[in-house]
Amino acid sequence: MQDMLLDMRSITKTFPGVKALDNVSLQVKTGEIHAICGENGAGKSTLMKVLSGVYPAGSYDGEIHYDGALTEMRDIADSEARGIIIIHQELALVPLLSIAENLFLGNENARGGVIDWRDTNRRTEVLLRKVGLRDAPTTQVEKLGVGKQQLVEIAKALAKDVRLLILDEPTSALSESDSQKLLDLMLELKAQGMTQIIISHKLNEVRRVADSVTVIRDGQSVSSFDTSDGITEDRIVRDMVGRSMENRYPERTPEIGERIMRVADWSVYHPEHDDRQVIKDVGFDVRAGEVVGIAGLMGAGRTELAMSIFGRSWGQNISGTVEMHGQPADVSDVSRAIAAGLAYVPEDRKSLGLILDDSITRNITISNLPDVARGPVLNEHAEKRVAEKYRGDLGIRTPGVFQKVVNLSGGNQQKVVLSKWLFAGPEVLILDEPTRGIDVGAKYEIYGLINDLAAAGKGVVMISSEMPELLGMCDRIYVMNEGAFVGEMPASDASQERIMSLIVNN
Template identity: 60%
Template sequence: MEDYILQMKDITKTFPGVKALNNVNINVKRGEVHALIGENGAGKSTLMNVLSGIYPYGTYTGDIVYEGKECRFTNIKDSEKQGIVIIHQELALIPYLSIAENIFLGNERAKNSFISWRETKDKAAEMLKRIGLSENPNKQIIDIGVGKQQLVEIAKALAKNVKLLILDEPTAALNEEDSDHLLNLILELKQQGISSILISHKLNEVVKVADRVTVIRDGATIETLENDGDISEDRIIKGMVGRDLTHRFPEHTPKIGEVVFEVRDWNVYDPLIPQRRVIKDMNIKVRKGEIVGLSGLMGAGRTEFAMSIFGKAYGTHISGQLLKDGKEITINNIRQAIEKGIAYTTEDRKTAGLNLIDNIKNNITIANLFGISRNYVIDKGRQTKVAEEFRRKLNIKTPSILQNVGNLSGGNQQKVVLSKWIFTEPDILILDEPTRGIDIGAKYEIYKIINDLADSGKSVIFISSELPEILGVCDRIYVINEGKIVGELDKKDASQESIMKCIMNSNREVI
C-alpha cells in the first residue's frame, strides 16, 4: 500500500456561475516532490486554497485526508498547525522588518507574552543556515534580492515545522542562478523527509525536480504522470492543453520597414544613489513592423532602460536623445510619452499594470479616456463598445467586461494590460516580461497578438528573461549587461550560446 501524506478526493468548488473544481483528485506520497500543472484558470491555486483552509470546510465538497486522517480546516492557521504551509507567488514579507522578524511573523518566539529577541535571532540564524542563506538575520527584507526573499519564505515555513510545502510559481520572478538554487533546496528538503507540491509553468523545472506530475484542465483531473526519466515537456503540454503543441511559437514572416524609433547615447542614474550610473551610453534602433528583443541577465538594466524611455518613469539625471521618424522628441513624463505614441507594459501587472479591484471595462480604457469621451464627458456606450471589441479580438475569457480584473487568470490579466495600451494607439510598444507567470497555451496567444501588432506596422521592443522566448519571438536582439549594449544579433545569427557569449565577453573586458 502506498504511503500517502495527502489525499484530496472528489474536491468540487463552485463560485457564482462558475464551477472552478469538478471532482478533482490528487495523491501526494510522503517525501516526494509532486508537480501540479495546468493552464491559467485550470484550478491549481483554487485547489491549494482549499487544502490550506483559505477556502474553509463547508465551502467545497469532497474530502481531505492528511496523514491518514480526514481534515476539516476552517482557516490557514488550522492547516499550518498540521504542518501544511503554502508559499504564494506574491511573497508575504514585510519589507521594512528584519529577516528574523519576517521568519517568525505570526509565529513569534515569546515568553510570558514578551517576544524573546535573542531566541528570535538565534532560531532565525538556524533556519537560514538550513536553507544555505548567509545573511544577517537583522538585515531588512528590502535590502535583499527577490531570490533571497523566496528563500526567507521557505525558512519561514521551516520555522512552522512544515511537513507538506506548497510552492506556487516559486521561480517566476527569479533569474536562472537563483532558480537553480531554489530547486536544489527543494530536493534537499525532500531528502529531509519534507513533501512538496510544486506549481510552475516552467516545465523544464518540473521535469528536473518532480517525482510525479498531476495535470488539471478546466477544473478537472486529467492524469498523473510518473517522472521516470523519460517524461518530456511536450508530453506534459499535451495533457495541459488537450493537444500536441508542436510549435511553441507561431510562424511569422516579418514585414520590416524604415527606422521609426531611435535612442542615442542614453544615460540614466539611480534615483536612490545619484552617483551610480545604471544605463551607460545605450543606443538602439527599432524599425516599423519589427520586434526587437532586449536580452540580459536579471539586473542588467533592461527594465530601467525601458522605464526611463517611457516618460522618465525611472531614474534621474537622464541624458541622451530620442528620435521618432527621424526627428528628435522631448518626453518628460508619462502623459507626453503616450501623446508621442509610446506605450509600456510593466513586468509587474498586478501592482503597476492593473487596478485589480476595478472591472475589465475601466482597466482597458483608463489610459485613453479621450478616446471614449465627448466634450470631456465619458461616453459609457462608447466605453462598453471598446471594451467588448478588445474582449473579442484578444479572446479575453470572462463572462462579462464588468468582472473585476483581480478575478481573472494571469493570461487574461495580461490580455487586459495589452488591450489598455493598444487602445492608446501607440507606434512603439515596449513589452516588459509580457508572459511572466503565464501558462504555455496563454503564451502562444500572447505571441500571436504581438505578431499581429508588428504586422499592423507597430514597432515592438520585447523584454524577456527567458532566452528561448527571446529567440522565438524577436527579429533582432540587443544584448545588455551592466547597463550597456554588449551585442546585437539578427535572428538568423542568434542562439542561447551567442547571447551568453556576448555577456561573458563583456565581463572579461571589465575584469
C-alpha cells in the same frame, strides 16, 4: 511502497458564475515532490487554497484524506496545525520587519508576554542556515532581494514544523540563478523526508525536481503520472492546453518597413545615487513590422532603459535623443511619450500595469479616456464596447468585463495590460518580460498577438530573460550588459551561446 500522505477526492469549488474546480482528485505520496501543472486559470491555486483552509470546509464539495484520516480544514490555522504550509505566489512578508520578526510573526517566542529576542534570533539563525542564507536575523526584509525573500518564506514554513510544503509558482519572479538555488533546496528538503507540492508551468523545473505530476485543465484533473515513466514535456503541454503544440512560437513572415523610432546617446543615472550611471550611451532603432529583442542578464539595465525612455519613468540626469519618423520626439513625461506613439508594458504588471481592484473595463480604457468620453464625462456604454472588443480580440477569459482584474489569472491580466496599450494606439510597443508568470498555452496566445502587431506595421521592442523566446520571436537582437549595448545581430545569426559570449566578454 510509499504511504499516501494526501488524497483529495472529487473536489468541486464554485464561485458566482464560475465553477473553478469540477470533480478534481489529487494523490500525493509521503516524501515525494508532486508537481501540479496547468494553464493560468485552470484551478491549481484554488485547489491548494481548499487544502490549506483558505477556502474552509463547507465552502466546497468533496473529501480530503490526510495522513490516512478524513480531514476538514476550518481555516488556515487548522491546516498549519496539521503541518500543511502554503507559500503563495505573492509573498506574505512584512517588508519593514526583520527576518526574525517575520519568521515568528503570530508564533512569537515569548515568556509572560515578553518576547525572548535572544532565543528568537538564535532560532532564526538555525532556520536561515537550513535554507542557505547567511543574513543577520535583524535584517529588514525589504533590504533583501526577491530570491532571498522566497527563502525566508521557506524558513518561516520550517519554523512551523511543516510536513507538507506547498509552493505556488515559487520561481516566477526569480532570476535563473536564484531559481536554481530554490530547486536545489527543494531537493535537499526531499532528502530530509519532507513532502512537497510545487505549482509550476516551467516544465524544465518540473522535470528536474518532480517525482510525479498532476495536470489540471479548465478546473478538471485530466492526467496524473510518475516522471520515472519517461513522460515528455510535449505530453504535459498537450494535457495542459488540450492540443498538441509542435511549435512553441507561431510562424511569421516579417515585412519590415521604414524606421519608426531611433534612440541615440541615451544615458541615465540612478534616481537615488546621482554619481552612478546606469544606462551608458545606448543607441538603437526599431522599424515598422519589426520585433526587436533586448537580451541580457538580470541587472543589465534593460528595464531601466525602457522605463527611462517611456516618459522618464525611472532615473535622473537623463540625456540623449528619441526620434519618431525622423523627427525629435518629446518623451519628457508619460503623457507626452504616449502622445509621441510609445507604450510600455511593464515587467511587474500587478504593481505598475494594472489597477487590480478596478474592473477590466476601466483598466483597458484608462490609457485613452478622451476616446470614451463626452467632454469631461465618461461614456460608460462606450467604455463597455471597447472592453468587449478587446475581450473578444485578445481572448480574455472572464464572465464579464466588469469583473475586477485581481480575480483574473496571470495570462488574462497580461492580456488586459496589452489591451490597455493597444487602445492607446501606439506605433512602438515596449514589452518588458511579456510572458513572465504565464503558462505555455497563454504564452502562445501572447506571441500571436505580438506577431499581429508586427503584421499591422507596429514596431515591437521585446525584453526577455528567456533566450529561446527572443530567438523564437525576434527579427533582430541587441545584447545588453552593465548598462551598455555590447552587440547586435539578426536573429538568424543568433544563438544562446553567442549571446552569452558577448555578455561575459564585455
